[in-house]
Amino acid sequence: MRRRTRTSVLALAVALTAAITPGIAAADPAPTVPQATLDAGLRCSADLDGATRTPVLLVPGTGADPKQNFDWTWRRSLAGAGIPACTIEVPRHSMGDIQVAAEYVANAIRRMHGRAGRPIAIVGHSQGGMSPRLALKYWPDTRAMVSDLIGIAPSNHGTAAVLLLKPLCSVLGCPAALWQQSSDSRLLQALNRGGETFPGIDYTVITTDLDEIVLPSTAGNLAAGPNVRNVRVQSICPGRLVEHLGIGLYDNVAHDLALDAITHPGPADPSRLGPGVCGRTFMPGTSQSDFVGNLLLTAAVPFLLNLVQQTTAADRLTREPPLKPWATAG
Template sequence: MRSPLRSLFACAAAVLLTVVVGGGVAGAQTTGYAPVDQPGPALTVPAAELAKSLRCTADVRNATREPVLLTPATTVDSDQNFGFNYEPLFRKLGVPYCTSDSPADPYNMGDMQVRAQYVTYGIREMHKLAGRRIAVMGHSQGGMIMRWSLRFWPDTRGMVDDVIGMAATNHGSVLVPALCVPNCAPALWQQRADSRFVQALNSGEETFPGISYTEIYSRTDEFVQPNLDDNGTSSLHGGGGTVANIAVQDVCPLAAPEHLLIGTMDPVTSALALDALTHPGPAVPSRVGSSVCKQLLMPGVNPVSGPATFVTLSAQVAAQLTVEAPRVPAEPPLACYVTASCPK
């Protein structure tokens, strides 16, 4: 299924074609940032707002299996990203889950440093409710925002067992700058491949011991690029975590999902995510099998209403990227805790 967004992102790709060709993702700086073991700062978002941000199924409390915190992409909220796919699938399979949203920034267009406070709260609260380590799973921005929590709030590392990214912007995208001419939403500035946010996110260590990372991407993603191989923007390297960087084409060579499909209806992505959730360690493509290549939609998606919802969602994403989201002329400054420069 082709998304109406493809033409929008194709224009961005044309603007930056010379940047992408032959591209890998440059390594981030490792100096000038807070040590990876520095205690995280106090959360500044009001407690009442944090409490409103988390919505959980009843079986998260004292969970008998690993529960999942779902974190949505830029331009959408959790209900739009996951309400017609992963939430019904998880309910059917008996997987406990919570969703994390920002009441003051429902479509995740604002400063992602603020968004990360909600995710940090979600990890801590969900771990406390479940009485066990959790998985954090997200799409695009939502596939990498938990890594900001893990990087700058070290206490969360012992609370997370699995990180599952679907088309995550772990190293930004070389196509985003075309959307920022002359200005764009704060979260888009921060998801440029050369942003200060991306450099800070990947400073020190990209992964941490005791955590399994499953990073799922598509070589045909029209928004998060370069993603031609496991040296691309979604993939992780270095640090102490156990990592699997997997292209959907590693399972189904002829698959060609675009960006929005990867996090909403793609059967290969969901099969890999479920494999990671139901086995120790990250996903293993050989356990998925080639039969998934014959499926048009992931389980949990209604074959009639699901595609219609996807079309509506595509229009919402396009509107947020082009006209509806607030725009600023530059990337938000890094918080002082990121560079260990806060006043004593």
């Protein structure tokens, strides 16, 4: 009897330790990436500590690094608005296993929340709008740490573009993230099984009718709910000419919708946008004079080099990576 009592007390102590220690949760998947490596992928503005405004985690899309996706546009804008921001860099320019990328996102959420002392918002482009959902689903403690998830042209249900590439990938091989973003991938089936959102988090999905990567563009949408809003930029500005990369890199409408979601309760509300939203091409902090140079030298050329590097890597895959045990059980 005494032995059983001691065992019960020990189990209770372990459970209490997990409950009060930041970053520990009994249901968390076992980490595969060293803590120091996860931490090295996070880069934050100095005003994150004890933030007085909701901090923003910026998550890049497939083939992009934070500098290419955010430094010359989003980070400038958020700094100008007095909003603390962090970027996260995951391996292989976000073209490796998205299940590993989710570990980086979960760690970033915890670190930011701990330093800021308040819930954070996430803004992600393309894959970066989808991968945080993996962190929220499979690292349950992170849900209370996030107020908003804003996906810009996100690959929430994959894309038919990769589906068409699968026969070629089966022969020549493709990076893991391409396989996993096919509209029929096992990873996305696991992610979207059992509900796509969680109460307590507001979800805003921003899409463009001219998306040439996420096909159809409605594949980015999340299931309807009181905490979900799916918004097409053309529903606000008819005929707006912005495609997949532009909507995540510099588009003013996407930017204003994201900031509306971050600074108000609930998801974005287009009715709150200012009357001049459609008259501006670029988000605040991005000017016509430096746009072309940054687009080419900071974004487009490095992005293309990343794609070439990863699609020609010797370890490219001829099939989708297996699901991690935690994704299989989810």
